[in-house]
Amino acid sequence: MASNLVSINDIERAHDAIAAKVVRTPTVQSAYLTQQLGVPVWLKLEHRQTTGSFKLRGATNALSQLSEAEKRRGVVAASTGNHGRALAYAARLEGMRAVICMSRLVPQNKVDEIRRLGAEIHIVGKSQDDAQEEVERLVLQDGLAMVPPFDNAHVIAGQGTLGLEMAEDVPNIHTVFVPLSGGGLASGVACAIKSKQPNAKVIGVSMQNGAAMHASLKAGRPVLVEESASLADSLGGGIGLDNRFTFAMARDLLDDVILLTEPEIAAGMRHAYQHEREVIEGAAAVGIGALLSGKVRADGPIIVILSGRNVDMNQHKSVICADQSSGRAEQCHA
Numbered sequence: 001m002a003s004n005l006v007s008i009n010d011i012e013r014a015h016d017a018i019a020a021k022v023v024r025t026p027t028v029q030s031a032y033l034t035q036q037l038g039v040p041v042w043l044k045l046e047h048r049q050t051t052g053s054f055k056l057r058g059a060t061n062a063l064s065q066l067s068e069a070e071k072r073r074g075v076v077a078a079s080t081g082n083h084g085r086a087l088a089y090a091a092r093l094e095g096m097r098a099v100i101c102m103s104r105l106v107p108q109n110k111v112d113e114i115r116r117l118g119a120e121i122h123i124v125g126k127s128q129d130d131a132q133e134e135v136e137r138l139v140l141q142d143g144l145a146m147v148p149p150f151d152n153a154h155v156i157a158g159q160g161t162l163g164l165e166m167a168e169d170v171p172n173i174h175t176v177f178v179p180l181s182g183g184g185l186a187s188g189v190a191c192a193i194k195s196k197q198p199n200a201k202v203i204g205v206s207m208q209n210g211a212a213m214h215a216s217l218k219a220g221r222p223v224l225v226e227e228s229a230s231l232a233d234s235l236g237g238g239i240g241l242d243n244r245f246t247f248a249m250a251r252d253l254l255d256d257v258i259l260l261t262e263p264e265i266a267a268g269m270r271h272a273y274q275h276e277r278e279v280i281e282g283a284a285a286v287g288i289g290a291l292l293s294g295k296v297r298a299d300g301p302i303i304v305i306l307s308g309r310n311v312d313m314n315q316h317k318s319v320i321c322a323d324q325s326s327g328r329a330e331q332c333h334a
């Protein structure tokens with residue numbers, strides 16, 4: 001049983017450790033989705049978290065667990081996205097050194113953003129694997145502590161604090177929709193929600209192209225999948241063939257996994273913008289996309305996690321403007 005990997009006690013301890021350093025984001029009812037689905041639908045507005053995603057919770061909790069000696073040496077990770085941002089920010093807050101390793105193929109704007117948050121950037125090689133080798137080199141050479149994006153007990157416990165807050169905010173939850181990639185968020189949230197409200201269901205949502213956790217759950221073990229471009233770029237990447245925590249927790253705690261097409265993800269982003277007045281990235285839009293797609297039926301109350309907002313604003317604009325069905329695309333040229 002997965003319950004001995006990360007427990008509700010770990011998540012409650014994480015909550016105390018990070019409470020002063022992260023935003024307690026609101027859970028608000030969506031009038032539009034509630035009316036459309038005929039059951040109460042709530043949105044957990046975690047895209048409003050500092051650094052623009054929930055990753056700050058896990059990174060902050062992982063740093064809180066380091067020894068004084070480890071804190072003096074610093075931390076390292078290979079991440080071009082939300083985990084890199086979160087770790088850079090959390091380390092600076094503690095006055096710690098953070099090194100983020102990336103390949104030469106990473107766009108300059110992403111590099112600049114993470115440097116602006118205070119991290120040292122090491123650009124090495126031409127792939128994520130090359131960047132990961134540099135991480136391992138720095139662990140050996142400088143004694144830096146590696147903070148992985150999802151497959152780590154302290155990271156999972158940190159992400160689980162989001163589940164504690166939702167269980168506090170909404171009684172009798174029927175179903176929670178969670179964006180799913182490596183599964184740190186889904187594992188932590190499912191553990192917290194099911195400990196507090198044992199009847200609640202938790203459904204993971206990924207994109208159809210390159211959903212590593214879904215393929216692994218089907219195969220019964222961690223497997224590799226081919227990566228492809230997606231609007232939900234924060235959901236890309238594998239779960240690691242040597243996965244220690246999140247595969248077992250997702251297998252034991254998730255009630256279902258749903259896969260969305262690119263147009264379904266785009267519809268989620270558009271809905272968030274037009275009807276909820278929220279700018280969210282593709283990865284964060286999969287829960288709304290799943291509800292709008294009609295691929296799932298759920299009783300209420302439903303909670304949908306909006307997990308991040310770090311989207312290139314030109315890409316966001318083109319998704320909003322590509323709404324041909326409304327026949328109002330020309331508005332965007334104004």
Ligand SMILES: *Cc1c(COP(=O)(O)O)cnc(C)c1O
Nearest residue numbers: 082181182183184185283307308
């Ligand atoms: C990382 C991330 C996810 C997926 O989280 P996992 O713990 O890898 O499953 C979802 N949404 C956003 C915005 C993210 O940054």
